[in-house]
Amino acid sequence: xxxxxxxxxxxxxxxxxxxxxxxxxxxxxxxxxxxxxxxxxxxxxxxxxxxxxxxxxxxxxxxxxxxxxxxxxxxxxxxxxxxxxxxxxxxxxxxxxxxxxxxxxxxxxxxx
Amino acid sequence: xxxxxxxxxxxxxxxxxxxxxxxxxxxxxxxxxxxxxxxxxxxxxxxxxxxxxxxxxxxxxxxxxxxxxxxxxxxxxxxxxxxxxxxxxxxxxxxxxxxxxxxxxxxxxxxxxx
Numbered sequence: 728x729x730x731x732x733x734x735x736x737x738x739x740x741x742x743x744x745x746x747x748x749x750x751x752x753x754x755x756x757x758x759x760x761x762x763x764x765x766x767x768x769x770x771x772x773x774x775x776x777x778x779x780x781x782x783x784x785x786x787x788x789x790x791x792x793x794x795x796x797x798x799x800x801x802x803x804x805x806x807x808x809x810x811x812x813x814x815x816x817x818x819x820x821x822x823x824x825x826x827x828x829x830x831x832x833x834x835x836x837x838x839x
Numbered sequence: 840x841x842x843x844x845x846x847x848x849x850x851x852x853x854x855x856x857x858x859x860x861x862x863x864x865x866x867x868x869x870x871x872x873x874x875x876x877x878x879x880x881x882x883x884x885x886x887x888x889x890x891x892x893x894x895x896x897x898x899x900x901x902x903x904x905x906x907x908x909x910x911x912x913x914x915x916x917x918x919x920x921x922x923x924x925x926x927x928x929x930x931x932x933x934x935x936x937x938x939x940x941x942x943x944x945x946x947x948x949x950x951x952x953x
Contacts, residue, residue: 729882760941769945770883770928775938782938817882827873828941830882 730754731831733818739837745806748834752799752820758782759801760828761793764815776801777823808838841865843931845944852919852951859915860947862929866910871932873941874903874914878925886914886927919951 730753740746752759761773772785776795787793790808795801805812815835819828844863852858864872871890875883887896892907900917916923926948930941 729884731882758939760939762943770930770941770943772940772942775940777938783935783940785940819883827885827888829885830875832882 729829729831731818731820731829733816733831733834735834736832737835737837739839740808741839742808742810744808744838745804746808746836748803748805748816748818748836750801750803750818750820750831752801752818753829756820756822756829757799758821758823758828759795759799760819760821761787761801761803762817762819764817764833765811765813770817773803805836810838812836813838841931841933841942843929843942843944845927845929845947847947848945849948850950852949854920854951854953856919856951857915857917858919858949859913860927860949862912862914862944864910864912864929864931866908868933869907869910870934872905872912873930873932874912875928875930875943876925877928877946883928914947916949919949921951921953924949924951 732751757778759776762770773787775783793803815833817833819830821828874886877883889905894905905912926946928946930943933940
């Protein structure tokens, strides 16, 4: 167990809908990262938050947004969902901004 | 576009065999390279963070080397066991605006057979 908690584990929804994925980092970790794993693609970096502030952005779609709250948990909001958004979404956390990232178990999103 | 490439894509070995895989990355502006182990139905688990040219790290039967000048890292597994079956990912770290971006390779899928 990495200490990073993601909910829900599975999510099934329809095209056009909006969902929120939640991540609680390891105790004491200030950084939260979001990744997307689609079929036939490697882990794709979406966004990095550090202590409530956005620090780095990857190829995150405009339909997607994230935030990190004062208690350091983070949420990834996905809106106007398309079939191609079906993927495994991982959250990871680290103590600051440099070292090893600890991954949660992921949320599997299925858009039907 | 940053390219992180891993080879081979998949590998089947017998229990007790030693094996190695390669991660290639841009040789300029190197900051750090991460290795992760990802078992099916679990989350990626960090193995090593490598930062210096010539670095060699070891964890039990698994070790890794780093050559930043030529842009490659090798991961070695000595005496493979069935529990080593997993996908091994490398990731190139790029600092960006006070944050960090990890660019992952597509992984080497290792299957160790009895």
